Amino acid sequence: MTTDAPGEALEVEFREASKRYPGAERLAVERLSLDVPSGEICVLVGPSGCGKTTAMRMANRMVEITEGDVVIGGRSVRERSPSQLRREVGYVIQQIGLFPHRTIADNVATVPRLLGWNRERTAARVEELLALIGLDPELAERYPAQLSGGQQQRVGVARALAANPGVMLMDEPFGAVDPINRERLQNEFLRLQAELGKTILFVTHDIDEAIKMGDRIAIMREGGKLAQYATPAELLMAPADGFVEDFVGADRALKRLALMRVGDVDLWQAPLAHVGQASGEVRRKLVGAEVPYALVIDSERRPLGWLSDADLARETVPARRVASADPILDVGDVMRDALSDLLQAETQYAPVVDGGGRIAGVLSVEIISEFLSSDEALVEEHPAAERPHA
Amino acid sequence: MLVALATLAPIAQGSGGFVREPDDAATNCVAENTTVCVGWAIDNIDRYVTPTLQHLEMVVLSVVFGFAIAFAMALLSHRRRWLVPGFTGVTGVLYTLPSIALFSLLLPVTGRGTATAVIALTLYTLQIIYRNIVTGLSNVPGEARDAGRGMGMTDRQLLWRVELPLAVPEIVAGLRIATVSTVAIATLAIFAGAGGLGAEIYNNITFKTGIVVCGAIAIAMAIVLDALLFLAQARLVRWRRQTPTVAGPPGRFAGFFRRLLGPIGARP
Ligand SMILES: Nc1ncnc2c1ncn2[C@@H]1O[C@H](COP(=O)(O)OP(=O)(O)O)[C@@H](O)[C@H]1O
Numbered sequence: 001m002t003t004d005a006p007g008e009a010l011e012v013e014f015r016e017a018s019k020r021y022p023g024a025e026r027l028a029v030e031r032l033s034l035d036v037p038s039g040e041i042c043v044l045v046g047p048s049g050c051g052k053t054t055a056m057r058m059a060n061r062m063v064e065i066t067e068g069d070v071v072i073g074g075r076s077v078r079e080r081s082p083s084q085l086r087r088e089v090g091y092v093i094q095q096i097g098l099f100p101h102r103t104i105a106d107n108v109a110t111v112p113r114l115l116g117w118n119r120e121r122t123a124a125r126v127e128e129l130l131a132l133i134g135l136d137p138e139l140a141e142r143y144p145a146q147l148s149g150g151q152q153q154r155v156g157v158a159r160a161l162a163a164n165p166g167v168m169l170m171d172e173p174f175g176a177v178d179p180i181n182r183e184r185l186q187n188e189f190l191r192l193q194a195e196l197g198k199t200i201l202f203v204t205h206d207i208d209e210a211i212k213m214g215d216r217i218a219i220m221r222e223g224g225k226l227a228q229y230a231t232p233a234e235l236l237m238a239p240a241d242g243f244v245e246d247f248v249g250a251d252r253a254l255k256r257l258a259l260m261r262v263g264d265v266d267l268w269q270a271p272l273a274h275v276g277q278a279s280g281e282v283r284r285k286l287v288g289a290e291v292p293y294a295l296v297i298d299s300e301r302r303p304l305g306w307l308s309d310a311d312l313a314r315e316t317v318p319a320r321r322v323a324s325a326d327p328i329l330d331v332g333d334v335m336r337d338a339l340s341d342l343l344q345a346e347t348q349y350a351p352v353v354d355g356g357g358r359i360a361g362v363l364s365v366e367i368i369s370e371f372l373s374s375d376e377a378l379v380e381e382h383p384a385a386e387r388p389h390a
Numbered sequence: 391m392l393v394a395l396a397t398l399a400p401i402a403q404g405s406g407g408f409v410r411e412p413d414d415a416a417t418n419c420v421a422e423n424t425t426v427c428v429g430w431a432i433d434n435i436d437r438y439v440t441p442t443l444q445h446l447e448m449v450v451l452s453v454v455f456g457f458a459i460a461f462a463m464a465l466l467s468h469r470r471r472w473l474v475p476g477f478t479g480v481t482g483v484l485y486t487l488p489s490i491a492l493f494s495l496l497l498p499v500t501g502r503g504t505a506t507a508v509i510a511l512t513l514y515t516l517q518i519i520y521r522n523i524v525t526g527l528s529n530v531p532g533e534a535r536d537a538g539r540g541m542g543m544t545d546r547q548l549l550w551r552v553e554l555p556l557a558v559p560e561i562v563a564g565l566r567i568a569t570v571s572t573v574a575i576a577t578l579a580i581f582a583g584a585g586g587l588g589a590e591i592y593n594n595i596t597f598k599t600g601i602v603v604c605g606a607i608a609i610a611m612a613i614v615l616d617a618l619l620f621l622a623q624a625r626l627v628r629w630r631r632q633t634p635t636v637a638g639p640p641g642r643f644a645g646f647f648r649r650l651l652g653p654i655g656a657r658p
């Protein structure tokens with residue numbers, strides 16, 4: 001943040017806020033009370049049509065509140081004109097909603113221009129934001145249709161951040177991208193949030209995403225009723241009622257894996273080998289080892305690959321191996337993603353590296369299953385943004 | 391096309407009747423009047439310059455006025471949707487009025503001449519231009535509109551910065567159809583006492599070569615104007631070029647010839 005000091009993160013409070021659409025019999029949101037402390041991510045989650053979008057849009061008056069109030073930074077949202085309010089609250093709409101006729105740079109510059117920033121300040125801010133979201137500056141003059149879904153999504157986030165709002169509303173921001181890119185975008189966003197510390201209202205219908213992204217989760221049910229408002233761990237440990245329990249799913253223990261990282265468990269150690277080392281030495285190390293395969297590393301202790309029996313039958317450790325080291329995990333990876341990587345690669349073991357790419361240990365499917373059956377499966381909680389993700 | 395005509399003009403000065411030079415072949419051809427006399431047409435092209443310019447003037451004025459009026463109507467009805475059926479109905483009725491009837495309604499008020507013709511032609515363009523602007527505005531993706539509002543745009547900012555730019559393809563499509571059909575309908579301006587290519591045809595209605603030359607000029611005019619609008623659109627809608635779903639109205643050329651030929655035979 002060079003051109004603009006980060007807008008101060010503001011607390012968001014829903015005070016018995018209700019919404020009835022004209023002509024509708026039922027309330028779309030019923031007496032919703034929520035307190036989102038400044039700098040935290042609150043995820044609104046629930047089945048489709050339960051009123052998440054409606055609730056969120058009350059905060060920027062895209063939906064007029066029927067009864068009750070929403071208070072941002074101590075001031076009722078009704079104290080400002082809707083357009084004034086909306087320029088102060090970042091908004092990432094469902095379906096991204098980039099302006100197709102405007103270049104990426106112009107899209108990002110939308111709110112600064114509405115606020116009447118001068119040309120240089122706007123251009124500097126756009127450049128800074130594109131760097132922040134890791135978009136190639138060459139793409140600045142392209143049109144949205146020329147970008148991939150993931151890139152468009154990042155631009156949507158950059159556009160919402162442009163005027164440095166203290167509060168961000170994000171409506172299913174990663175709903176339109178494929179699962180692999182979604183995971184990457186989620187991780188990127190959490191890294192960004194660790195830096196920016198915005199107050200964020202985040203809507204999703206995906207409980208896994210809620211658990212991953214939320215510092216707090218508000219589970220909503222049909223008719224816009226709040227079923228439970230709690231931290232992810234609380235939610236997984238003590239669901240308030242049958243609805244929450246069903247919504248969270250039978251695999252609650254498994255879901256706790258989403259709250260921890262690979263570095264949080266005791267990793268196993270594999271015998272290590274170097275290219276050119278005598279095979280006899282390696283074979284001796286394998287006797288009684290925790291991991292029954294040897295891992296070849298380079299001079300900087302980066303994993304290169306597993307040694308097969310055929311490799312070991314030679315005189316020395318060969319430079320070309322049959323089995324690659326993939327998947328290589330990071331100590332910062334979310335445990336659930338690590339497990340899915342293991343299962344997808346149909347492998348028992350994966351080397352785990354530290355931030356510098358050096359071998360830190362080996363994660364096995366067995367470690368995870370033992371962990372799940374033990375009581376410590378509920379680890380201490382990290383704020384979403386501080387649960388580092390690769 | 392017009393440039394070509396203009397450069398030809400000085401070659402053929404001081405004309406009198408049909409035949410400028412005592413050229414036997416050309417004279418015979420014109421006298422027999424059984425086929426198109428190409429040689430005669432080339433020698434006498436100057437007589438078509440003034441009708442062509444009159445024709446062009448009527449078309450351009452009508453489309454410009456038509457656009458101004460239809461645009462105002464579209465903006466008026468944009469946030470007052472209940473006006474749309476009324477406006478569509480009125481412009482639709484105007485469009486179906488036979489031109490002869492419309493001219494005879496206007497003649498007592500505005501008199502014979504270009505003004506009457508332009509008024510009538512303007513009224514004919516309203517339907518297509520208005521409907522296309524309305525369609526263009528209503529085809530603006532809901533997300534884009536929602537995003538604009540969500541970023542804090544006022545209604546006016548939303549209209550000028552998001553909705554109208556996104557409606558440009560449909561708006562220009564409407565202008566293109568209106569222009570091409572006005573080139574055709576303007577041949578009837580003779581009945582309003584205005585000049586143009588129609589007057590040239592009707593004043594020499596039995597002369598085959600003259601009819602063919604006027605028809606060719608009208609077709610060329612329509613093609614050139616259509617191409618100019620197409621180029622303008624391509625410049626304005628650069629953002630859309632990469633998306634694969636751009637298509638002109640289907641069978642545009644078939645429709646074009648039908649519109650061009652239809653009124654001469656059927657309309658009056
Ligand atoms: N503009 C609207 N007018 C009338 N009813 C609406 C409108 N928007 C949403 N609703 C209704 O309100 C309820 C909640 O919708 P929404 O907030 O979009 O749910 P969610 O985002 O959880 O899927 C639904 O029953 C929906 O049909």
Ligand SMILES: [Mg+2]
Nearest residue numbers: 052053054094
């Ligand atoms: Mg929704």
